[in-house]
Amino acid sequence: MKQEFTISIYSENHIGLLSQVSTVFTRRNVNIESITSSESAIPGIHKITIVAITEKELIDKVQTQLDKRIDVVKSFVFTEDEVIHQEIALYKVPTEAILESNEVERLIRKHNARILEISKEYTVIEKTGHKSETQELFEKLSQFGVTQFTRSGRVAVTKLKKELLSSYLDKLENEKIIKD
Amino acid sequence: METTEGTKKKKITGSEAVILSLINEGVDVLFGYPGGAIMPVYDAMHDYYDKLNHILTRHEQGALHAAQGYARVTGKVGVSIVTSGPGATNAVTGIADAMIDSTPLVVISGQVASSLLGTDAFQETDVVGITQPITKWNYQIKNAADIPEAIAKAFYIAKSGRPGPVLLDITKDAQFGEFEYEYKKIDFIRSYRPLPKTDYSQIDEAARLINLAKKPMALIGQGVILGGAEKEALEFLEKADIPFAYTLLGLSAIPTEHRLNIGMLGMHGHYAPNVKTNDADLIIAIGMRFDDRVTGNLDKYAKKAKVIHLDIDPAEVNKNVYADVPVLGNVKDTLPLLTEKISPNNHEEWLQEFRALINVETQKIINKQINPAEEGILMGEVIHKVSEAFGNDAIMVTDVGQHQMMAARYFKFKQSRSVVTSGGLGTMGFGLPAAIGAKMGKPDRPVVLFAGDGGFQMTIQELGTIFQSNIPVKVVLLNNSFLGMVRQWQELFFDKRYAMTELVNPDFQTICKGYHMPSELVDSREKLDAAIKNLVEQDGPYLIEVVVEKEGNVFPMVPAGASVSDIRLE
Numbered sequence: 203m204k205q206e207f208t209i210s211i212y213s214e215n216h217i218g219l220l221s222q223v224s225t226v227f228t229r230r231n232v233n234i235e236s237i238t239s240s241e242s243a244i245p246g247i248h249k250i251t252i253v254a255i256t257e258k259e260l261i262d263k264v265q266t267q268l269d270k271r272i273d274v275v276k277s278f279v280f281t282e283d284e285v286i287h288q289e290i291a292l293y294k295v296p297t298e299a300i301l302e303s304n305e306v307e308r309l310i311r312k313h314n315a316r317i318l319e320i321s322k323e324y325t326v327i328e329k330t331g332h333k334s335e336t337q338e339l340f341e342k343l344s345q346f347g348v349t350q351f352t353r354s355g356r357v358a359v360t361k362l363k364k365e366l367l368s369s370y371l372d373k374l375e376n377e378k379i380i381k382d
Numbered sequence: 383m384e385t386t387e388g389t390k391k392k393k394i395t396g397s398e399a400v401i402l403s404l405i406n407e408g409v410d411v412l413f414g415y416p417g418g419a420i421m422p423v424y425d426a427m428h429d430y431y432d433k434l435n436h437i438l439t440r441h442e443q444g445a446l447h448a449a450q451g452y453a454r455v456t457g458k459v460g461v462s463i464v465t466s467g468p469g470a471t472n473a474v475t476g477i478a479d480a481m482i483d484s485t486p487l488v489v490i491s492g493q494v495a496s497s498l499l500g501t502d503a504f505q506e507t508d509v510v511g512i513t514q515p516i517t518k519w520n521y522q523i524k525n526a527a528d529i530p531e532a533i534a535k536a537f538y539i540a541k542s543g544r545p546g547p548v549l550l551d552i553t554k555d556a557q558f559g560e561f562e563y564e565y566k567k568i569d570f571i572r573s574y575r576p577l578p579k580t581d582y583s584q585i586d587e588a589a590r591l592i593n594l595a596k597k598p599m600a601l602i603g604q605g606v607i608l609g610g611a612e613k614e615a616l617e618f619l620e621k622a623d624i625p626f627a628y629t630l631l632g633l634s635a636i637p638t639e640h641r642l643n644i645g646m647l648g649m650h651g652h653y654a655p656n657v658k659t660n661d662a663d664l665i666i667a668i669g670m671r672f673d674d675r676v677t678g679n680l681d682k683y684a685k686k687a688k689v690i691h692l693d694i695d696p697a698e699v700n701k702n703v704y705a706d707v708p709v710l711g712n713v714k715d716t717l718p719l720l721t722e723k724i725s726p727n728n729h730e731e732w733l734q735e736f737r738a739l740i741n742v743e744t745q746k747i748i749n750k751q752i753n754p755a756e757e758g759i760l761m762g763e764v765i766h767k768v769s770e771a772f773g774n775d776a777i778m779v780t781d782v783g784q785h786q787m788m789a790a791r792y793f794k795f796k797q798s799r800s801v802v803t804s805g806g807l808g809t810m811g812f813g814l815p816a817a818i819g820a821k822m823g824k825p826d827r828p829v830v831l832f833a834g835d836g837g838f839q840m841t842i843q844e845l846g847t848i849f850q851s852n853i854p855v856k857v858v859l860l861n862n863s864f865l866g867m868v869r870q871w872q873e874l875f876f877d878k879r880y881a882m883t884e885l886v887n888p889d890f891q892t893i894c895k896g897y898h899m900p901s902e903l904v905d906s907r908e909k910l911d912a913a914i915k916n917l918v919e920q921d922g923p924y925l926i927e928v929v930v931e932k933e934g935n936v937f938p939m940v941p942a943g944a945s946v947s948d949i950r951l952e
């Protein structure tokens with residue numbers, strides 16, 4: 203059965219790392235729904251967050267292949283209920299549409315969105331939330347003529363108290379001390 | 383820190399640093415081909431021929447396969463140097479072959495100057511991008527000062543854990559750049575865990591299953607050889623009295639004549655282990671990866687068996703076959719733990735079941751190959767005779783195709799690391815250069831190459847390397863004037879429609895003469911024994927071309943998509 207997974211990949215920050223990671227998904231024919239990449243809380247370590255819809259069995263194989271890449275420190279796979287996650291969406295609508303009625307304003311209030319910029323021609327609205335929520339607002343705003351719409355990939359934190367990677371690195375460091 | 387070659391507070395060039403770093407890693411033989419973007423490294427090498435024996439091949443693919451052959455027989459890292467662009471792309475086949483067969487390599491490619499990267503400069507290619515999916519690790523070096531650390535990392539990665547090829551791409555300005563050289567070996571990378579932790583509860587569970595099993599079967603893979611665990615494997619098998627089969631790359635890990643040997647697995651393996659896979663109640667896979675050529679149809683594979691899988695690579699566990707008990711780690715470490723926990727056992731009755739099937743195969747196939755009734759020479763009889771002529775103790779190198787499967791079936795072994803063959807990738811043209819590398823790695827052992835007329839012509843130019851460097855490789859060219867394996871499939875599954883498999887060949891004897899390769903032609907059975915005698919006794923390189931039956935087939939055979947137990951004897 204296919205389900206949605208959030209994959210957190212911690213890696214060294216090398217050129218070409220994203221390509222290494224995406225190749226693993228390509229080879230296993232798993233489509234990447236969204237991807238974000240940025241420096242993690244640990245200096246020097248990059249975090250890539252990928253959303254993919256596939257079978258549990260297959261994503262486990264993808265994970266072992268990811269961990270096998272030399273520059274990948276560690277990857278973690280989470281199901282929907284194991285993470286708190288957000289995406290950000292920007293909508294550009296004609297300012298005219300806001301002035302004509304209070305419907306757009308009502309939508310902004312109802313969806314906890316906010317206005318980033320207003321010019322004579324257009325207004326930029328921002329909304330964070332799950333994809334279904336940003337999608338819902340997009341569909342509702344569409345009647346007023348959304349001239350541009352863009353949505354980010356996912357950012358996610360786990361529901362666990364401990365940071366998984368920090369404990370993993372501590373463990374590695376201990377092993378190294380024992381080895382030395 | 384150990385003392386290192388060239389560690390002095392004097393500035394040297396990146397090129398010299400490459401050479402010194404290779405020497406510091408214990409490299410004494412390497413294979414390569416010069417060109418524009420790697421010229422500074424070759425220039426630096428020119429002063430170090432006393433320490434580095436560089437073999438000049440005739441093509442970069444040859445350099446790579448030679449490095450593979452060297453690595454496979456020695457267990458050391460094979461090293462190859464190529465130039466940018468076409469030099470690097472010619473290396474790609476060898477890199478991919480080493481990746482799928484877990485062969486430790488360090489490949490150094492030249493690259494255009496960093497200021498020209500991405501500009502489609504002369505002989506520029508994105509070799510890091512191209513080789514990313516077929517290397518264990520690769521890296522582009524743009525500063526001379528980064529060279530020692532990158533090379534130290536490359537060797538550590540290539541040989542540790544599950545071995546594999548590493549490519550370092552060095553820009554020309556990095557080769558020219560000067561810096562203060564110092565070399566430190568590396569044995570830790572924070573993002574890399576070569577040796578997974580062994581879960582000891584799995585050892586207990588594995589031992590429990592082994593003690594209970596009535597019909598256990600062990601599958602020996604290359605992991606046993608790579609881990610240097612031949613002795614440990616033997617102790618394990620003998621204590622539990624478990625019949626063992628082997629994969630193509632697991633061949634020679636344990637001497638052929640061992641009592642518990644039941645033969646080779648897979649598509650052209652032996653009858654007994656394939657049939658019995660679906661009778662076994664326990665499969666103990668030791669350092670192997672359940673390749674599709676071994677398992678046949680996975681839905682009909684080992685249906686009555688629990689599976690214990692010992693491997694160093696966590697990504698192999700549950701990849702193709704579900705492991706009831708995964709045992710992670712180097713089999714050299716995990717097998718003794720297991721041997722200690724299991725009870726001595728006796729499986730004589732179970733072994734008899736294998737022997738009955740071995741007898742069937744011996745009568746129906748093996749005897750007919752070794753002592754043929756027909757006039758034409760068969761591959762099996764040639765390989766059998768050559769093996770015996772070398773006391774069943776030579777290093778066997780093969781190309782890819784029918785002769786490869788025949789060689790795996792009919793050549794015999796007394797010691798480990800005696801097989802060099804392209805398993806996972808099935809690279810035609812692998813044989814001749816790999817034999818060169820094998821001979822360079824083990825100059826004291828005879829190295830015999832079996833090649834078909836198809837694959838031989840893919841890298842035939844390496845006869846020039848053999849001549850220039852006087853490498854005493856023994857070649858047995860099995861010439862059936864066909865791409866035999868493809869022809870066999872066409873015969874069996876494509877209604878004998880021989881599309882593009884018949885070869886109109888050159889006169890190989892004349893070609894050998896041109897390359898100063900002593901050779902002789904065997905076109906009738908009477909000439910065979912004398913030719914093999916010459917092959918064994920000649921001091922230098924020697925080639926015998928044996929004209930074999932044109933439409934001979936390799937049997938037994940598991941047809942594609944069939945269960946291993948549906949293996950066909952004819």
